[in-house]
Amino acid sequence: MEVEVQPFTVIQAGVVMKCPFIISTSAPCNFFHAVLVNLSGKVLEDHLMSEPVTTPKILYANPGHDLSAKALHFGIFRKLTIVCSGRYKIRVDAHTVDSQGATCQQCVVSSAFTVQSGPVDSGKPTPDERSILRWLKKMGIRTGRI
Numbered sequence: 001m002e003v004e005v006q007p008f009t010v011i012q013a014g015v016v017m018k019c020p021f022i023i024s025t026s027a028p029c030n031f032f033h034a035v036l037v038n039l040s041g042k043v044l045e046d047h048l049m050s051e052p053v054t055t056p057k058i059l060y061a062n063p064g065h066d067l068s069a070k071a072l073h074f075g076i077f078r079k080l081t082i083v084c085s086g087r088y089k090i091r092v093d094a095h096t097v098d099s100q101g102a103t104c105q106q107c108v109v110s111s112a113f114t115v116q117s118g119p120v121d122s123g124k125p126t127p128d129e130r131s132i133l134r135w136l137k138k139m140g141i142r143t144g145r146i
Helices: 127-138
Strands: 001-003 010-012 021-025 031-038 057-059 072-077 086-098 101-109 111-117
Touching: 001 101, 001 127, 021 086, 021 101, 021 127, 057 101, 072 086
Parallel strands: 010 111
Antiparallel strands: 001 021, 021 072, 031 086, 057 072, 086 101, 086 111
């Protein structure tokens, strides 16, 4: 599992993140769940708002990866909002579901970022992140505006 598009290094509290947070995995899963964690790894309940759960978008090729027929499962979090100022990371768990319930199969953690209470300068995706965003858009997957 890996992070394809990281959160910007500084974001504004209470405002939807300007860039989607995107992860990928080659392992099949039923859904992805994002949680906010402090720098010690403690989950912070009720600090991450909007759409913390998403279903995978399955594609078969990706720039920067082997272009074999192996499926990649993308988790695209378009409308995440963090309500409190501080220094955080986002952890995403990939879950499968069977008759026994949901099981976390793997997880990935974003780079650390800062959340400020006031306005912040607009960040920009890296060239590699822009490439992923353009490719997903070309493949018909909505990623939001950058």
